[in-house]
Amino acid sequence: MIIxxxxxxxxxxxxxxxxxxxxxxxHRLIYAGCLVxxxxxxxxxxxxxxxxxxxxxxxxxxxxxxxxxxxxxxxDSLSAFFLVAVNFPAALASLFGIAYGSHVPExxxxxxxxxxxLFAMNGVLVADDAFVFLVSWEAMxxxxxxxxLSNHTDAAARRAGLVYLVMAVFGTFCLLSAFGLLAGPTGxxxxxxxxxxxLSPLATSLVVLLAxxxxxxxxxxxxxxxxxxxxxxxxxxxxSALMSGVMTKVAIYGLIRLLYDxxxxxxxxxxxxxxxxxxxxxxxxxxxxxxxxDLKTLLAYSTVENVGIIFIALGLAIAFRDxxxxxxxxxxxxxxxxxxxxxxxxxxLLFLGSGAVMMATGERDLDRLGGLLNRMPVTGxxxxxxxxxxxxxxxxxxxxxxxxxFQSLFKGxxxxxxxxxxxxxxxxxxxxxxxxxxxxxxxRAFGVAFLGRPRSDAARAAREVPWPMLAAMAVPAVFxxxxxxxxxxxxxxxxxxxxxxxxxxxxAAVLGWPWLSPVSLTAGSYxxxxxxxxxxxxxxxxxxxxxxxxxxAIRRAPVWDCGHQEDIANAQYSADSFSQPxxxxxxxxxxxAREEVEMPPPGSTAPARFTLFITDPLWTGLYLGLQRVIDxxxxxxxxxxxxxxxxxxxxMFLTLVLLLLVVAVRQQ
Amino acid sequence: xxxxxxxxxxGHVSYDMAHLIGAVILMMSFGLLYQxxxxxxxxxxxxQAMVLAxxxxxxxxxxxxxxxYASALIALLFKGIAVPFALNWLVRRLGIHRTVETALGIGxxxxxxxxxVALSIVxxxxxxxxxxxxxxxxxxxxxxxxxxxxLMMITRRNAVTQVVGFMSLENGLILxxxxxxxxxxxxxxxxxxxxxxxxxxxxIFFFRIRxxxxxxxxxxxxxxxxxxx
Numbered sequence: 001m002i003i004x005x006x007x008x009x010x011x012x013x014x015x016x017x018x019x020x021x022x023x024x025x026x027h028r029l030i031y032a033g034c035l036v037x038x039x040x041x042x043x044x045x046x047x048x049x050x051x052x053x054x055x056x057x058x059x060x061x062x063x064x065x066x067x068x069x070x071x072x073x074x075x076d077s078l079s080a081f082f083l084v085a086v087n088f089p090a091a092l093a094s095l096f097g098i099a100y101g102s103h104v105p106e107x108x109x110x111x112x113x114x115x116x117x118l119f120a121m122n123g124v125l126v127a128d129d130a131f132v133f134l135v136s137w138e139a140m141x142x143x144x145x146x147x148x149l150s151n152h153t154d155a156a157a158r159r160a161g162l163v164y165l166v167m168a169v170f171g172t173f174c175l176l177s178a179f180g181l182l183a184g185p186t187g188x189x190x191x192x193x194x195x196x197x198x199l200s201p202l203a204t205s206l207v208v209l210l211a212x213x214x215x216x217x218x219x220x221x222x223x224x225x226x227x228x229x230x231x232x233x234x235x236x237x238x239x240s241a242l243m244s245g246v247m248t249k250v251a252i253y254g255l256i257r258l259l260y261d262x263x264x265x266x267x268x269x270x271x272x273x274x275x276x277x278x279x280x281x282x283x284x285x286x287x288x289x290x291x292x293x294d295l296k297t298l299l300a301y302s303t304v305e306n307v308g309i310i311f312i313a314l315g316l317a318i319a320f321r322d323x324x325x326x327x328x329x330x331x332x333x334x335x336x337x338x339x340x341x342x343x344x345x346x347x348x349l350l351f352l353g354s355g356a357v358m359m360a361t362g363e364r365d366l367d368r369l370g371g372l373l374n375r376m377p378v379t380g381x382x383x384x385x386x387x388x389x390x391x392x393x394x395x396x397x398x399x400x401x402x403x404x405x406f407q408s409l410f411k412g413x414x415x416x417x418x419x420x421x422x423x424x425x426x427x428x429x430x431x432x433x434x435x436x437x438x439x440x441x442x443x444r445a446f447g448v449a450f451l452g453r454p455r456s457d458a459a460r461a462a463r464e465v466p467w468p469m470l471a472a473m474a475v476p477a478v479f480x481x482x483x484x485x486x487x488x489x490x491x492x493x494x495x496x497x498x499x500x501x502x503x504x505x506x507x508a509a510v511l512g513w514p515w516l517s518p519v520s521l522t523a524g525s526y527x528x529x530x531x532x533x534x535x536x537x538x539x540x541x542x543x544x545x546x547x548x549x550x551x552x553a554i555r556r557a558p559v560w561d562c563g564h565q566e567d568i569a570n571a572q573y574s575a576d577s578f579s580q581p582x583x584x585x586x587x588x589x590x591x592x593a594r595e596e597v598e599m600p601p602p603g604s605t606a607p608a609r610f611t612l613f614i615t616d617p618l619w620t621g622l623y624l625g626l627q628r629v630i631d632x633x634x635x636x637x638x639x640x641x642x643x644x645x646x647x648x649x650x651x652m653f654l655t656l657v658l659l660l661l662v663v664a665v666r667q668q
Numbered sequence: 669x670x671x672x673x674x675x676x677x678x679g680h681v682s683y684d685m686a687h688l689i690g691a692v693i694l695m696m697s698f699g700l701l702y703q704x705x706x707x708x709x710x711x712x713x714x715x716q717a718m719v720l721a722x723x724x725x726x727x728x729x730x731x732x733x734x735x736x737y738a739s740a741l742i743a744l745l746f747k748g749i750a751v752p753f754a755l756n757w758l759v760r761r762l763g764i765h766r767t768v769e770t771a772l773g774i775g776x777x778x779x780x781x782x783x784x785v786a787l788s789i790v791x792x793x794x795x796x797x798x799x800x801x802x803x804x805x806x807x808x809x810x811x812x813x814x815x816x817x818x819l820m821m822i823t824r825r826n827a828v829t830q831v832v833g834f835m836s837l838e839n840g841l842i843l844x845x846x847x848x849x850x851x852x853x854x855x856x857x858x859x860x861x862x863x864x865x866x867x868x869x870x871x872i873f874f875f876r877i878r879x880x881x882x883x884x885x886x887x888x889x890x891x892x893x894x895x896x897x
Contacts, residue, residue, distance in 0.1 A: 646771065646822055646825075649818070649821050649822045650822045652818075653818045653819070653821075653822055656815075656818070657784070657787070657815070660787060660788075660791055661787065663791060663795075664787060664790050664791045667791075667794045667795065668794075
């Protein structure tokens with residue numbers, strides 16, 4: 001009921017945005033409205049999770065949509081959980097938008113679509129039939145596509161929009177086919193009928209494959225990620241936060257709905273496949289991120305990494321369940337959903353931070369930033385918290401979920417099959433590598449952008465952003481800490497969400513406060529509260545010791561300037577030089593990274609030039625290869641357009657005879 | 669002789685007659701494939717249409733369906749007399765070469781035709797296992813005629829013979845239609861009229877090609893479109 005009102009409200013705001021976008025106050029009003037509605041939806045989702053537990057609110061059938069189908073809506077605990085995970089960051093982005101919305105290049109192309117985008121994402125979550133689901137899904141793709149194109153005078157944004165549109169169409173096509181197979185020949189498109197549908201093994205495999213392809217292309221799973229680092233940075237920052245932090249989660253919701261709810265029994269091979277794809281996404285995504293100089297592209301690639309981690313956990317859940325290890329399956333699901341919430345939080349935070357940086361400096365190239373921590377202290381601290389969280393540093397939330405994923409991953413060899421026994425260590429290594437790279441990546445991002453000295457005049461002139469934007473960053477930063485310090489509360493909450501999907505409750509003893517010991521009390525346990533308390537205790541002790549034992553005398557001396565008398569900002573570590581060691585170790589193999597130094601001849605006053613070439617192997621190999629194949633086929637087929645009359649007749653005749661022959665042979 | 673025997677006897681006779689007429693139409697199709705001279709092709713087509721009219725009339729008598737007499741009349745007037753007359757007039761008027769250039773030799777064409785007839789019999793007889801014997805044979809013959817018409821269209825270079833192939837194909841359709849019980853008259857009339865319209869269009873088309881290329885060999889058309897040099 002409440003969620004229906006919220007959905008209607010988003011639509012009204014969209015229409016209002018179309019009508020009254022010439023007034024500056026309308027923009028602020030719309031973002032404020034989105035804030036209220038998204039906060040309401042968050043509250044409704046939380047209330048539903050607490051009040052109803054696993055019981056679903058009975059389905060609502062509304063008399064629109066397809067005449068023979070009607071529109072089905074339903075809110076169960078999974079939907080409610082994702083309502084919270086989607087609408088909380090959405091509320092933050094709206095709050096950010098109140099101040100930021102009029103600052104984007106073309107606010108009138110952004111504001112009306114923002115509530116529609118939120119409307120579509122919420123629609124996907126509460127849909128209870130394939131028609132509503134797909135229409136909302138497509139509305140989500142199209143509204144975000146328009147938001148990407150809001151800056152369409154930029155050729156890069158146009159290209160991003162094109163690639164995004166192609167991939168979105170591909171994904172929807174896959175999902176359409178998957179739902180078509182699930183509905184069967186009778187066309188039972190509501191989810192209740194799909195849950196009990198009997199499918200042949202071949203059809204089940206196809207459904208699983210299409211579901212992974214369809215939702216994976218939206219979530220940014222390697223190798224379907226190509227659009228993501230183009231499209232997410234092209235949108236305005238508060239929209240990027242939604243696309244990266246939230247829309248990928250809606251895709252993961254679609255996957256969970258399809259594979260865990262609608263299709264109960266999925267073979268462990270598919271879990272293995274998802275796990276391997278997830279590991280590839282995690283390792284490759286963060287390697288890409290490490291090479292980027294553009295702050296927002298870096299964040300987008302980091303999304304690929306985090307989606308990979310979620311896919312690893314989801315794949316493990318499938319493999320465990322197929323082998324009867326329901327408790328471990330529940331643990332993996334809890335880890336996956338925990339990471340969903342965490343990533344939604346800190347990725348939104350980081351994108352909003354990049355928006356604040358862009359508003360203050362107009363720059364997103366790391367090599368033109370620097371020294372922002374002094375000029376924008378609140379933004380800097382919030383960004384730091386987000387960076388620590390995404391780098392999985394305790395006691396923040398990123399650590400807990402990645403640790404849980406690792407805990408369930410270590411139990412992978414209990415599935416007695418050689419592929420899992422050999423695959424799990426490889427996946428574990430890839431994920432550990434990804435975690436280390438992520439830390440490097442965000443040390444680099446934060447260090448180059450916020451520390452050191454400014455590398456451009458714009459960075460030198462930066463000022464702190466207005467308070468709504470600061471609040472929109474401070475709130476998720478606080479939540480990153482809370483979700484990290486009180487993990488048991490979160491896992492207990494998620495366990496109730498997971499219960500209807502895996503039909504098992506995580507034992508309460510395993511989740512005893514304050515120790516989170518998911519597997520057993522002896523195998524591994526973690527208490528963020530203890531970590532925080534002991535860390536704080538150590539810090540206070542050290543401070544006191546230094547205070548009492550150290551000298552109080554203040555000595556002032558010139559800062560050591562590495563031998564440079566003058567203040568040359570370019571002498572600092574740049575983004576590229578920081579990543580050079582890793583680029584030389586990994587980049588030359590994976591990205592065929594090549595460095596060229598062009599020295600001027602002696603006596604010339606021309607500057608020396610350093611050029612870096614990086615090729616994306618997946619883009620040149622897979623996508624451009626596919627394009628070449630399609631072009632070649634099109635060239636061949638094109639000849640059919642220029643045949644003689646008799647040749648056309650001959651082709652028709654031969655086709656007819658061939659089909660008749662097929663019929664004749666099949667009858668015998 | 670009891671009445672039941674009479675019906676059975678009549679059934680035999682009607683079946684044999686329908687079969688005979690259908691076979692004659694099929695033989696005409698083979699004749700069209702075989703014939704090299706343009707006037708003879710048109711004459712054969714005229715015969716085929718007249719036999720088709722006979723087939724329709726026989727079916728009208730057997731099925732006791734008076735509207736099929738109308739079909740027979742349409743076939744006789746339009747296809748048996750009007751269309752051949754128009755084609756002959758065109759050939760005379762345009763002074764077309766009286767021999768037909770074939771794209772495929774007569775021998776292979778005949779062999780392909782035999783193969784097509786075999787294919788349609790193999791195909792139709794099992795499909796219509798539940799239908800009456802008369803309908804089944806009729807359908808197989810009609811389908812052979814359709815396929816032979818198509819074959820004629822692709823093995824001939826001259827535009828007039830292509831049109832005759834098309835008309836003969838259409839004869840096959842009508843043969844199938846009259847054999848099936850309950851085909852509405854309106855369908856047949858509309859088919860007949862569409863053929864007439866097609867005929868008129870082809871006529872205009874011939875004049876235009878002829879004006880432009882001094883020939884009705886469609887090879888010139890291909891050169892004109894830039895596909896052959």
